[in-house]
Amino acid sequence: MRRVAGTLRGDFAVAGRPAWGYGLLCALGVCLPLLAGVVGGHVREGVAAALGGYLTVFGDAPGLPYGERARKLLVTTLMATLGTGLGQLLQPWPWLAVFAIGLVAAAGAYWPVISVPAVLAVTLTYFAPSGAALITHMAITAAGGLLITALLVVLWPVRRLRPLRTAFEEAGTALADLLPAAGRAPLSDESWESLRRCAVTAVDDAARSFSLYRVSQEDDRALERLLATLDRIFRETIALRVLRAAAVQGDLGEEWTGELDEAVEALAAALREAVALGGSAAVPEAVDAIGRFADRVERVRRAAHAGEAPLPAAVLLGQIRRCLDRIGMAVRSVSQQAAEAVEVGPRLPRFGRLRKPVFSTGYHPVRLGLAVTLAMALMLLAHEHYAKWFVVTVLVSLRPAYRDTVDRVTLRVLGTAVGAAGAAVVLAIAPGHLYLIVFIGICAVLGFALRGASYGYWTIFSTPLSLMLSDFTLPLDWGAAAARVALTIAGGTLALLFTRTLWPRGHRARLTGRIVDTLERHAALARSLVERDPEEVSAVLSAAADAADRLTDSLNRLDKEPGGSAPRRLREAVTAARRLRDNALALLAVPAPVEESGPTATVLDMVADRLENVAEAIRTGRPEARADDLDRVLDRLGAHVDLLTARRLDEVAEGAADRMTGVRRGIMHAAAAQPALKGLSAEALELASLTAPRR
Template sequence: MRKIAEALRGDFVISGRPAWGYSLLCALGICLPLLLGVVLGRVPQGAAAALGGYLTVFGDAPGLPYGERARKLLVATLMVTLGSGLGALMQPHPWPAVAVMGLVALAGGYWPVISVSSMLAVALAYFAPAGMSVPVRMELAAAGGLLMTLLLVVLWPVRRLQPLRAALEEAGAALADLLEAGGRAPLSDESWEVLRRRAGTAVDDAARAFCLYRVSEEDDRALRRLLATLTRILHETVALRVLRAAAAQADMGTEWAGELEEAVGPLARALREAVSLGGSAAVPEALEAMGHFAERVEEVRRSAHAGEAPLPAAALLGQVRRCLDRIGMAVRSVAQQAAEGVEIGPRLPRFGRLRRPVFSTGYHPVRLGLAVSLAMALMLVIHEHYAKWFVVTVIVSLRPAYFDTVERVVLRTAGTAVGSAGAAVVLAVAPGHLYLLLFIAVCAVLGFALRGASYGYWTIFATPLSLMLSDFSLPLGWGAAAARVVLTAAGGMLALAFARLLWPRGQRAELTGRAVDMLGRHAALVRSLIDQDPDEVRARVSSAADAADRFAASLDRLDKEPGGSAPRRLRDAVTAARRLRDNALALFAVPPPSEESGPTATVLDMVADRLENVAEAVGTERPETPPDDLDRVLDELGAHVDVLTARRLDEVAGGAADQMTGVRRGIMHAAAAQPTLKGLSAEALRLAALTAPRR
């Protein structure tokens, strides 16, 4: 119960600014057909068109570019229209309708394009009052959907770039926050993870937004360069944090840390200005601060050559400087590219190519189909108009996770009670369709304004909105309000029963496969660091992160199963995987190994082998192979750094302080790679231990 209470409390937290302009457009798309129906004396027809528009808007995604939004809305209009026609077609055939409705729900569970709005369209059309032919009902649903689509994209010519600009601004701001955190005193892992996840998500969102625009070939290349630069800033910032933490443990004083922070601050400010203002005046200041830090690093290097500071620590600090230089050049590049701008003419939105269907897996589609079929069969016994709320509640409330179903049932029952009572009060005080229309308008404005800011308040307003729209042409009184609440609560109980009794713990079966996938992809990432091919390493980092996210999502769903609780060690495994990727990016930022660099490749191969062995043990449930001698090889790496240090000091004494010799290249790699390799190995071993089969 505590989980449910916390989830419900979180649902009513308003995050972000309500979208009042968007909600007014949605309210207009719903209320205009109702008003025309009342004025023209065609109330049922107006209600049918308004309901089509209301169901269509569920397919909208306000943050997407207008071409993608138009595509989604048109697809939603088509599916709602077909659903309305199917529901009306099945009206004279009650028992076949039971099977058809169940099959539609089953198909919707497997194929997301058959969305909840499509299922609702079938159910609401089937239970709608007779008297309207199938073609007319489909035409009205299509008209309502097209009207809503037109209203939501009508401002496209003047606001076509807004989603792209917003995505780039969000990416730049998130990266600037991450950069400030990475260059200063280390944050807690929890705080860093929040900033890093936000930055990674923002960069991915910007890439997806760009892919949905049609631009000239020249601007296409410019935007791709900009996205690549933002990704480079993300990776270099992660590496900077790891290298800075390693340098902080060396005996080099604290002056360099203060100057590093003084350089990072202007860089972050320049990045924010570049993406928000289309250029930055802070870039020269940032480059000047970077120059001061470079001078400090050079002083440390001279001190190390004179024997007054440890040479490996100076080499490591030099790698921090090179990492900061790459970030500075990337920020300057972002400022220049942002100042050039992108030209996108007022052409038609880009709709994209036809996509291959995406299908879901698991037991939930079967569970949903069986539950909806049973709900339909039970309601055929009474075949009252209000019986649809029993079926609708099952469709809307039954979720793949048990605790999500509980949350939906509670919120929907509360919303139904509030909406039914409110409508009854409105009609008791001032009976008439115009007053009911005003009540619907208020619910629409408040509901769609809070749709993206608070799920709880959205449900409270959206539930009565659907109630009023589907029953707009019928008399509404206290008896109807009570019937709605009772049927909604009963439908919720049926949804809870199916969620609790049919495959309530199906997520545990997926954990093993996703753990094996996570281990395998991280092993491939580690092995790709040997050759350090930039494209391959970046692809492996992204692939490993996706696998870890899927594993974490399975743990989240496991927490929502009855009696389920994700083991703490598996949560820690996700953290270990993230730290492993951080160290991999830091090692990728280090100069590649040379003949003088020591056993770097051996360490990486052994770490990858360890992860692959554990992945095989998890997948086959067999004991893992005996441990290797990784610790001995890491000790050899430390001894190799000592040997290179002595040889390099001999070269400096011989007058080769500024020459790029093989020994110098070797210590540049080995001194910076040693702490990152130790961190990578430690996190890989920890990941292996946390995911290994329990005996």
């Protein structure tokens, strides 16, 4: 019960500003047909058009570019219209409808293009005879969907770039929040992971948004450059955190940390200004701050040459300065590109390319189809008009995960109680369709405005909409309100029963494959760092992150099983894998190894071997192969850095302080790479230990 209460508090938390303009447009699209029907004496036709508009906007995705959004709205209109026609065709054959609606529900879960609005259209139309001819009823439903589509895209000429700019601003802001966290004193793993996850999500969202804008070849290149620049800022920021944590262990005093803090704060401010205002006024201040830090690094370098500071720590500061330089150049590039912007001519929205059909997998489509079929059969025996709420509750509440179903049922019951009681009160105080339209309009404004900010409030206000629209022509007294609530509770109970008894128990077995894939992908990442081909490393890094995300998804599903929970050690393994990737990015940021660089390739190969051995042991069930002595090689790396330090100081004493010798190149790599290699090795060993088979 405490978990449910906590979930509800999270559902009703308002994240972000409600979209009141969007809510008003949706309310207009729903209420105008109702008002026209009541005033013109064609109430049933007005209800059909309003319900078509509601079902269409139910499938809307406001953050998409307008071409993609218009395509999605038109497809939803088409599916809802076809669903309306199928529902009316099934009315004369109740038992055929039982199996047909169950099949449609299963098909909607299997093939997302069919979508929930289409299944709702079939169900609601079957239980609510329209009295109009089939073609007429479908045409009216389509007209309602087209009306709300037109309302939602009417501002396209002036807002066509808004989704793109929003994605760009959110990505830049998330990176600006991450920058100070990397340059200041280390945050807790939990705080850092939260900021890092927000940045990754925002940059990925920007990439998806950019991919949907195909305006001209020149602007396509501009968008690609901008996305690459944002990705470069992210990677250098990750490297900065790893290198700073290592540098503070050196005996260099504390003056440099304050100047580093000033530099990263100035860079973050410049990046925020660039993405929010499209300006570059703060860039010179950031460049000056980086210059002051560079002067401090030069003083530390000279002190190290004089034997007054440890040379490896000074080399680390030099690498931090290079990271700041690259971030500074990237921020300046972002500010310039933001000022130039992307121009799109005022032509009609361009629809997205046709893509291959996407199909869902797993047990959920079958389970949903069986549940809806049983719900339909039970309601046919009841012969009750309000029985559709039993079926609809099963349809919208049954989710792939058990705990998600519990949350949906709870919110559905609350929404039905609020909607049914609210309508009964409105009609008791001021009976008549006009007052009911006002109530529907208020629910539409609040529901759709809060849709992107709070799932709980969206459910509370959207449930009355479907209730009132489908029952608009019926008497709505306290008895009807009680019947709706009772049937909703019964439908939720059936959904919980099905998700409890038909939960796919084989998911824990599939977890093994996800663990093996994660280990092998991270082993491949370690090997790719030997050759340091940027494109190959990027591809392997992305594959490793995807494998860890799939493992996390499996653990989340296990957490939602009835009475189940994911092993804590595997959660820790995912965190270790993320830290391994961070150290890989830090290693990629340092100068490339040369002949004098030492055993870098040996360490990386041994790390890869360790991860691959564990993956093989998990896959085959055989004992893990004997591991190499990684600690011994890391000790060799430390001794090699000490040797290079001594040789470099001898070169400095001979007057080669400013010459780029082989020894200098070697220590620039070895000293800067040592903390990243140690961190990468430690995280790889922890990942292997946490995922290794338990004896």
